[in-house]
Amino acid sequence: MLKTLLIFKVNQLGDNVVYLPVVQALVAAHPEWRVVLLTSPTAARLYEVCCPEVEVISYETAEFNGAWRHPTRLWHFWRDIRSIRPDACLLGSDQGSVAHFLARFSGARAVVGPLSERVKLNALLNLRLPSEGQEHVALHNWRIAQALMSHLKLPALPEQMPAPDLSAFDREGHGSVVMHAGASRAYKRWPLERGIELANRLSAKHAVTWFEQGEAGEDLLKPQVHRVKPGSLDELVRVLAGAKYFIGNNSGPMNIASALGVPGTIFNGPSTANWDPPWHTDGFDILRDPKLACQPCDQLSHPVNACQNKERPMACMDRWSVDEVHRRIETRLAAA
Numbered sequence: 001m002l003k004t005l006l007i008f009k010v011n012q013l014g015d016n017v018v019y020l021p022v023v024q025a026l027v028a029a030h031p032e033w034r035v036v037l038l039t040s041p042t043a044a045r046l047y048e049v050c051c052p053e054v055e056v057i058s059y060e061t062a063e064f065n066g067a068w069r070h071p072t073r074l075w076h077f078w079r080d081i082r083s084i085r086p087d088a089c090l091l092g093s094d095q096g097s098v099a100h101f102l103a104r105f106s107g108a109r110a111v112v113g114p115l116s117e118r119v120k121l122n123a124l125l126n127l128r129l130p131s132e133g134q135e136h137v138a139l140h141n142w143r144i145a146q147a148l149m150s151h152l153k154l155p156a157l158p159e160q161m162p163a164p165d166l167s168a169f170d171r172e173g174h175g176s177v178v179m180h181a182g183a184s185r186a187y188k189r190w191p192l193e194r195g196i197e198l199a200n201r202l203s204a205k206h207a208v209t210w211f212e213q214g215e216a217g218e219d220l221l222k223p224q225v226h227r228v229k230p231g232s233l234d235e236l237v238r239v240l241a242g243a244k245y246f247i248g249n250n251s252g253p254m255n256i257a258s259a260l261g262v263p264g265t266i267f268n269g270p271s272t273a274n275w276d277p278p279w280h281t282d283g284f285d286i287l288r289d290p291k292l293a294c295q296p297c298d299q300l301s302h303p304v305n306a307c308q309n310k311e312r313p314m315a316c317m318d319r320w321s322v323d324e325v326h327r328r329i330e331t332r333l334a335a336a
Contacts, residue, residue: 002152004034006086006106008099008113009043010064012184013233013252016043017259018138018278019092020164022145023051025157036084038064038099045233049168067098074098081106088112090148093131093140094302097121112148114140118302127151131274138278163279164259169234171241176207176226177333178240178262180248187307189249190267190317192217197322198247198329199225206333209239211253245333250275258284263336265329269316270297270304285328289319 005026009019016039027035036055037047044058059077067074081102089103091113097120103111104124115128122128129147131140142161149156181195192215202208203224210221212229221227230236237256240246246257246264250271255278257264263283268276273296277284289295295316297308309315 002030002033002087002110002154004036004084004086004088006081006084006089006103006108007035007037007092008089008095008103009037009039009092010059010099011040011043011061011092011094013040013042013046014184014255015092015094015137016040016046017164017252017255018136019141020046020050020166020259021138021162022090022141023047023054024165025162026145027051027053029155029157036086038081040064049234050164050166065096065098068101074101078102078105088148088152090145091125093137093144095119100124110148110151112144112151114144118299134273136276136278137274163261166237166241166256166259169237169241172238174207174209174239174242175244176209176242177202177245177247177329178209178211178243178257180211180246180251180253182211182213182253183249183251185303185305187305187314187317188251188269188271188303190269190320191314193220194320194322194325195247196220198326201322201326202329205330209243211236211239244336245329247329263332265325265332267317267320268296270295270307272296272298285332287320287325289316292316292319 009016038057040061041058044056047054047056067077086106086108088110089106089108091099093114100121111125112127113125115130116122129144139161146157179199181192183189199208199210200222203222209226212227240256241260243262246262248254249267254266258277258279261280265285268286268288276286292315294309297304307313
């Protein structure tokens, strides 16, 4: 009988937003389990609010993934995990060799995760589930969780993956167009000056809320553009939940908007279609140019960390002018 389940999901906020349905479904199906989740400080609050039953332990992502270079640090992680005494371990589809090593030697009798050619220690898992073609990362994680239930001979999770339930964060009823110009890496961002010009144009007809990025150029935003700098994940989600439209890059806020059902325009840039908004997809205008041979440059399992187009750097983002994006957004807002 499974008493303690240990879940490995140490990475970015967006990665954890798309993983949240797995944790919520497992907790709902088995409230008698002790569920312990390893994640990053960036994502810890997501689970604390939406899954208060779960024990959350956070590690800095770079420190955790790089622990194989530091035997003493790796030993401390292993000691912490052994003290949890898990009966089973579940790995997200993008966890690296350190997570595989710690899960295998945690003492758990069942260790389930993805089939990954990129991770050298992938063979340590008891059960590995491959991704199917162009399926979304969220769906792959859902099927891995279903495989865990089957492996343990427990009732299956629902066939259809639900959207994350973020209702515990509440919402602000401002009803504005919300713009978030950030992303985890520079090459995933539409040029800031274009975002500022777009915000100024939209503010002539719509209430616009701009998430501040701490850049000097933001001083060029018109006074009628409402600027906010969320001090917490709670505030970020509340503002997004009250939006009538979202504009941003492929990022954590994009995944939150998708989970909340807020329609939007997304600068896809280097990201694969496996990372498009996974929920309420009809509401999104994904700016992707299939004629660009270099797009996408990111791999399904990991980012390339820099633009790979040496002849036309940032071609996938430079492709989208303010005029074209403004026209597309106004057309969608008028039809809403």
